[in-house]
Amino acid sequence: MANLTTQDKNKILRSLAQALLDNHQFIIKENEKDLRNAKKKNLSPAFIDRLTITRARIKTMSDSLKALVSLPDPVGEVIKQWTAPNGMRISRVRVPIGVIAIIYESRPDVTSDCIGLCLKSGNCVILRGGSEAINSNKAIYKVLSQALVKFSIPEGAVGLISTTRRQDVRALLRLNDYIDLVIPRGGEGLIREVTGHSRIPVIKHYKGICHVYVHQDADLLMAENICYNAKVQRPGTCNAMETMLVDKNIAPLFLPKMIERLKEAAVQIRGCPISRRIVKDIRAATDKDYRTEYLDLILSVKVVRDLDEAIEHINEYGSHHSDSIVTKNIEAASEFLKRVDSACVYHNASTRLTDGYQFGMGAEMGISTDRLHARGPMALEELTTYKYVIYGEGQIRI
Amino acid sequence: MANLTTQDKNKILRSLAQALLDNHQFIIKENEKDLRNAKKKNLSPAFIDRLTITRARIKTMSDSLKALVSLPDPVGEVIKQWTAPNGMRISRVRVPIGVIAIIYESRPDVTSDCIGLCLKSGNCVILRGGSEAINSNKAIYKVLSQALVKFSIPEGAVGLISTTRRQDVRALLRLNDYIDLVIPRGGEGLIREVTGHSRIPVIKHYKGICHVYVHQDADLLMAENICYNAKVQRPGTCNAMETMLVDKNIAPLFLPKMIERLKEAAVQIRGCPISRRIVKDIRAATDKDYRTEYLDLILSVKVVRDLDEAIEHINEYGSHHSDSIVTKNIEAASEFLKRVDSACVYHNASTRLTDGYQFGMGAEMGISTDRLHARGPMALEELTTYKYVIYGEGQIRI
Numbered sequence: 001m002a003n004l005t006t007q008d009k010n011k012i013l014r015s016l017a018q019a020l021l022d023n024h025q026f027i028i029k030e031n032e033k034d035l036r037n038a039k040k041k042n043l044s045p046a047f048i049d050r051l052t053i054t055r056a057r058i059k060t061m062s063d064s065l066k067a068l069v070s071l072p073d074p075v076g077e078v079i080k081q082w083t084a085p086n087g088m089r090i091s092r093v094r095v096p097i098g099v100i101a102i103i104y105e106s107r108p109d110v111t112s113d114c115i116g117l118c119l120k121s122g123n124c125v126i127l128r129g130g131s132e133a134i135n136s137n138k139a140i141y142k143v144l145s146q147a148l149v150k151f152s153i154p155e156g157a158v159g160l161i162s163t164t165r166r167q168d169v170r171a172l173l174r175l176n177d178y179i180d181l182v183i184p185r186g187g188e189g190l191i192r193e194v195t196g197h198s199r200i201p202v203i204k205h206y207k208g209i210c211h212v213y214v215h216q217d218a219d220l221l222m223a224e225n226i227c228y229n230a231k232v233q234r235p236g237t238c239n240a241m242e243t244m245l246v247d248k249n250i251a252p253l254f255l256p257k258m259i260e261r262l263k264e265a266a267v268q269i270r271g272c273p274i275s276r277r278i279v280k281d282i283r284a285a286t287d288k289d290y291r292t293e294y295l296d297l298i299l300s301v302k303v304v305r306d307l308d309e310a311i312e313h314i315n316e317y318g319s320h321h322s323d324s325i326v327t328k329n330i331e332a333a334s335e336f337l338k339r340v341d342s343a344c345v346y347h348n349a350s351t352r353l354t355d356g357y358q359f360g361m362g363a364e365m366g367i368s369t370d371r372l373h374a375r376g377p378m379a380l381e382e383l384t385t386y387k388y389v390i391y392g393e394g395q396i397r398i
Numbered sequence: 399m400a401n402l403t404t405q406d407k408n409k410i411l412r413s414l415a416q417a418l419l420d421n422h423q424f425i426i427k428e429n430e431k432d433l434r435n436a437k438k439k440n441l442s443p444a445f446i447d448r449l450t451i452t453r454a455r456i457k458t459m460s461d462s463l464k465a466l467v468s469l470p471d472p473v474g475e476v477i478k479q480w481t482a483p484n485g486m487r488i489s490r491v492r493v494p495i496g497v498i499a500i501i502y503e504s505r506p507d508v509t510s511d512c513i514g515l516c517l518k519s520g521n522c523v524i525l526r527g528g529s530e531a532i533n534s535n536k537a538i539y540k541v542l543s544q545a546l547v548k549f550s551i552p553e554g555a556v557g558l559i560s561t562t563r564r565q566d567v568r569a570l571l572r573l574n575d576y577i578d579l580v581i582p583r584g585g586e587g588l589i590r591e592v593t594g595h596s597r598i599p600v601i602k603h604y605k606g607i608c609h610v611y612v613h614q615d616a617d618l619l620m621a622e623n624i625c626y627n628a629k630v631q632r633p634g635t636c637n638a639m640e641t642m643l644v645d646k647n648i649a650p651l652f653l654p655k656m657i658e659r660l661k662e663a664a665v666q667i668r669g670c671p672i673s674r675r676i677v678k679d680i681r682a683a684t685d686k687d688y689r690t691e692y693l694d695l696i697l698s699v700k701v702v703r704d705l706d707e708a709i710e711h712i713n714e715y716g717s718h719h720s721d722s723i724v725t726k727n728i729e730a731a732s733e734f735l736k737r738v739d740s741a742c743v744y745h746n747a748s749t750r751l752t753d754g755y756q757f758g759m760g761a762e763m764g765i766s767t768d769r770l771h772a773r774g775p776m777a778l779e780e781l782t783t784y785k786y787v788i789y790g791e792g793q794i795r796i
Binding site: 002003082083084085086088090095097098176180181195196199201202203219222225226229230233234337338339341342343344345346347348349350352353354355358359360370371372373375376385386387388389390391392393394395396397 | 594794
């Protein structure tokens with residue numbers, strides 16, 4: 001996989017994209033089995049929506065594979081080049097990580113996205129999706145692997161674990177001699193299972209307790225639009241705002257209108273004592289609320305003394321994912337951007353923008369909530385590592 | 399620690415360097431306790447040599463701290479900068495990793511080196527050295543932390559674990575909420591202990607089964623000098639050659655003289671059947687030999703059919719650390735450099751050159767044998783991660 005040419009990889013991606021379209025009936029038929037089981041188990045409508053594959057969604061999956069064709073191949077890129085004191089020419093060259101295992105939950109489109117991303121970045125991949133989507137995942141995998149065989153990609157370079165037993169994941173996580181990286185994407189249970197049992201390096205795609213801080217020098221209309229977008233546009237995502245912080249000087253001016261607008265969008269508010277004095281009929285926020293990723297139309301609100309209190313609150317209660325300050329004060333903004341310890345720190349923009357496509361990376365494996373190797377949106381570059389290539393003329397160590 | 403200015407960090411480093419010199423008598427006196435215990439335990443002369451602190455070695459430790467002053471501060475460096483499709487200006491900015499735990503064996507100079515590297519890169523550090531060096535490590539730590547206090551560095555930002563019980567390390571390795579990275583530096587036992595029990599991300603500094611491959615188109619004199627250097631100059635290091643591969647066409651010409659020269663340097667040879675036909679009185683190499691890091695004046699030798707066999711042998715038996723090809727054939731060299739899956743791949747140079755100082759990085763935490771985050775020599779840059787700093791003008795997600 002590491003030695004495939006860019007041209008070959010792009011040809012394969014186009015063929016995979018076509019295979020999905022050609023086999024849409026088979027995939028939809030298999031997906032119906034999962035949908036029937038989900039309904040039998042009384043899973044939530046939101047869950048069933050994520051699980052459902054339509055012809056339009058197959059088109060989107062196919063388009064995502066095609067979109068990878070036009071992205072630059074990260075493999076072989078020279079990241080840095082210099083001459084050592086002894087005259088050796090050293091290059092730091094991008095190479096694939098190797099074998100990546102991805103453990104995810106119910107969305108079957110993740111299956112084809114991950115196969116495409118790993119192929120383009122020269123990695124082998126082992127996929128383990130949620131048991132509720134097992135028939136859908138097997139169908140997508142079958143269609144794509146039949147297309148791969150035509151290009152002599154060795155069987156097993158792209159793999160799907162087709163059992164649903166938990167002990168199989170545990171066995172996988174012990175294979176540190178064979179697997180280079182595990183990426184778990186999901187909720188608390190999945191993340192705990194993987195980090196607790198893995199001997200393989202892990203990059204978590206985990207929760208976002210994201211904040212928007214409305215500073216006293218904010219453009220209040222901009223602040224309102226950003227906060228509304230961060231909470232309401234798609235509340236079930238990791239980059240949605242869970243807590244809104246507001247400077248005490250502007251709280252009486254800002255909060256009533258903001259909260260009214262949020263309530264119109266059916267957002268439930270949980271507030272601190274000061275905010276509850278400013279706006280009536282707000283439920284009290286507990287300490288636990290400030291540590292909760294609601295993934296829902298619920299918002300914690302806290303009035304803060306100043307910038308320092310806002311930064312301290314975010315670093316203490318947040319999940320180091322995405323946090324934003326709204327202000328016209330440049331000094332306050334730089335202080336915030338410097339001291340808030342999060343993967344993405346924003347000035348005057350919505351936390352919802354943390355995303356590979358929005359960042360202009362053209363693709364996304366997900367958003368890393370870890371600090372090492374990849375932080376924030378992970379795309380093709382983040383699926384590579386590097387090696388040092390050194391040219392000498394007989395240099396030895398003296 | 400993350401917010402210290404470069405100027406402050408450099409002032410502190412100079413003061414730490416001076417403190418070591420001023421307190422050399424105390425450090426040497428405490429080191430003598432460890433030396434007495436080591437002799438009682440009949441530890442090897444090589445071990446005792448590594449453990450010994452002299453006035454000259456304190457000068458070296460002090461100089462290493464001073465050398466960090468002139469190196470660029472990695473924190474705050476803008477790695478990349480671009481404008482997203484929606485107009486946000488995005489920067490990828492280098493920031494410290496956070497809290498790093500370093501678990502190492504008997505060399506007490508590692509204690510001051512690690513404190514200096516973590517300080518300059520803005521990280522907090524927790525040190526756990528080998529029990530045999532406990533008095534020396536405590537003395538060095540005491541001297542340095544007394545100097546740190548004068549600069550109002552919070553107590554605990556630099557820490558040393560002063561107990562020697564194994565269960566304390568296990569407890570440490572479970573603190574994934576508080577520690578961001580563990581770096582174990584040492585042999586098989588230490589590495590297995592750490593990777594088997596850590597819930598914290600680990601970057602291993604582990605073994606090197608390094609190869610030099612003498613291609614049929616090699617300059618034989620250069621090949622001889624490189625192989626001699628890679629094996630003999632300092633055999634106890636991870637970047638020393640453990641296996642020499644020689645093309646069959648040139649083996650009859652190259653091997654006799656090479657092996658004679660190695661034997662003069664007291665190197666024991668273990669050879670494959672073909673090499674034993676070319677040079678008499680060589681002990682047979684077993685499959686296990688080719689997987690062994692001798693760290694000693696012992697060398698495995700194997701005659702190979704061609705480039706392909708050499709590459710396959712290295713990828714199968716090596717440890718993906720450092721491997722070199724000696725050849726005048728540029729095509730063979732590029733094939734080797736591309737397909738050998740090691741942190742450092744050399745053309746016409748000694749594997750002993752894998753080292754932060756030799757690479758011109760000016761410092762070294764050690765050599766990572768892992769694939770993620772940092773591969774090969776780790777210096778200041780590799781002790782950092784990044785965050786995205788994003789400037790908007792009210793952008794929201796549509």
